[in-house]
Amino acid sequence: MAPSVLIIGAGGAVGLPLVAEFQKQKSQFSRIAILSDPARAHKFAAVQKSGIEVVQGSFLDFKCYQGFDVVISLAGNALMRLQPAMIEAAVAGGVRHFYPSEFGTDINQDGVWNFRYFRDKVVTRDHLVATAKAHPGFRYTLMLVGAFSEWVCGEFSGVDVEKHTVRCYGYPDAQASVTSLDDVVRYTVESILLPFPEGQSCREIRVRGDHFTFQQIIAVLEEVQGVKYDVQYLDPKEAAQKQEEARKRGDEAEEMLWAGKPVGPSGKVQVPLPLDNDKFGFKSETLKQTLTRLYGKK
Numbered sequence: 165m166a167p168s169v170l171i172i173g174a175g176g177a178v179g180l181p182l183v184a185e186f187q188k189q190k191s192q193f194s195r196i197a198i199l200s201d202p203a204r205a206h207k208f209a210a211v212q213k214s215g216i217e218v219v220q221g222s223f224l225d226f227k228c229y230q231g232f233d234v235v236i237s238l239a240g241n242a243l244m245r246l247q248p249a250m251i252e253a254a255v256a257g258g259v260r261h262f263y264p265s266e267f268g269t270d271i272n273q274d275g276v277w278n279f280r281y282f283r284d285k286v287v288t289r290d291h292l293v294a295t296a297k298a299h300p301g302f303r304y305t306l307m308l309v310g311a312f313s314e315w316v317c318g319e320f321s322g323v324d325v326e327k328h329t330v331r332c333y334g335y336p337d338a339q340a341s342v343t344s345l346d347d348v349v350r351y352t353v354e355s356i357l358l359p360f361p362e363g364q365s366c367r368e369i370r371v372r373g374d375h376f377t378f379q380q381i382i383a384v385l386e387e388v389q390g391v392k393y394d395v396q397y398l399d400p401k402e403a404a405q406k407q408e409e410a411r412k413r414g415d416e417a418e419e420m421l422w423a424g425k426p427v428g429p430s431g432k433v434q435v436p437l438p439l440d441n442d443k444f445g446f447k448s449e450t451l452k453q454t455l456t457r458l459y460g461k462k
C-alpha cells in the first residue's frame with residue numbers, strides 16, 4: 165500500500181524544497197501531511213491547496229502522529245535536542261519508520277562523532293538504536309548526503325561569492341562530499357519507496373553528487389564565475405576557541421555558529437564509499453552544474 169508521510173519542520177531550508185518534491189510525486193503516497201504548531205500553520209495555506217494536509221498540533225503529542233507510517237524530521241539546530249521526545253511521541257502514535265534530521269555528513273566517522281556541532285544528531289541516533297530495541301518493527305533511515313552544493317560555497321564556509329573571497333577555518337586539501345539540495349530532497353522522497361532491507365532496523369542512504377578537496381571546490385567556483393578568488397585558510401583552533409568562549413557565556417547560538425564554521429573546510433562533511441546513488445532512477449547534478457545554475461554567466 166502507498167505510504168502515508170508526516171513532515172516536521174516543513175517551512176525551513178530543507179522543508180520547502182522537500183514539500184515541493186512531494187507535490188511532484190504525490191501520486192506515490194496515500195497521504196502527505198505537514199505537522200505544524202497552530203501559531204505557524206498559516207505559512208502552509210498555499211501548499212494545502214495542492215492536496216498536502218496540515219496537521220495542527222505539537223510534535224510532542226502522540227495523537228498528531230496517528231495514521232502515519234513514516235515521519236520525516238527536518239528539525240533545525242535549535243529544535244534538534246527535542247528529537248528523542250518526537251520519536252517517543254511518534255512511536256506512541258503508531259509510526260513505524262522515522263527519518264531523523266540528518267541530511268549531511270556521515271557522523272560515524274572518526275573525529276566527527278564527538279564534534280560539538282553534531283551533538284544532538286548523535287543523541288538522536290543513540291535514541292533511535294534504543295527505540296528499535298524496545299519496539300520490534302520500528303525502523304529508521306539516515307540520509308547521508310554530504311554538504312549541500314548550494315551551501316558549501318557560502319557564508320557558512322567563509323566563501324563570499326560576490327566579493328570573491330574565502331576566509332575559511334580549514335585546509336586546502338580537506339575533502340568534502342557535496343549534493344545539490346534539489347537532489348537531496350529527491351533522494352529523500354524516492355528512498356521511502358525503496359524496499360527496506362529485511363531484518364534491519366537502521367538503513368543508511370549514502371549519496372553524493374561530487375567529492376572534492378576544498379581547494380578544488382573553490383577552483384570550480386572560479387571557473388564558473390570566471391574570476392580568481394582571494395583565499396585565506398585560517399586555523400580551526402581559532403574557531404574552536406571562539407566556540408568555547410560562547411559556550412562559557414551561555415550563548416548557544418554563537419557556540420553553534422563557531423562550531424559550524426570549520427565543518428566543511430576542515431573535512432568533516434564526507435560520505436565515504438560505498439554509495440547508494442545507483443539505487444535511484446536519476447543521476448545527481450555535479451557541483452559544476454549546480455554552481456553554473458547559481459552563479460554562471462547568463
Ligand SMILES: NC(=O)c1ccc[n+]([C@@H]2O[C@H](COP(=O)([O-])OP(=O)(O)OC[C@H]3O[C@@H](n4cnc5c(N)ncnc54)[C@H](OP(=O)(O)O)[C@@H]3O)[C@@H](O)[C@H]2O)c1
Pocket residue numbers: 172173174175176177178179199200201204238239240241242243265266267268269309310311312315316
Ligand atoms: N548538509 C548541509 O549542507 C545542510 C545544510 C542545511 C541544513 N542541513 C540539515 O538539514 C536539516 C534541516 O535543517 P534546516 O536548515 O532545514 O532547518 P531550519 O530551516 O533551521 O529549521 C527547520 C524547521 O524547524 C522548525 N523550528 C526551528 N526552530 C524552531 C523552534 N525554536 N521551535 C519550533 N520549531 C522550530 C521550523 O519548523 P516550521 O517550518 O514547521 O515552523 C523550521 O522551519 C538539519 O539536520 C540540518 O543539519 C544540512
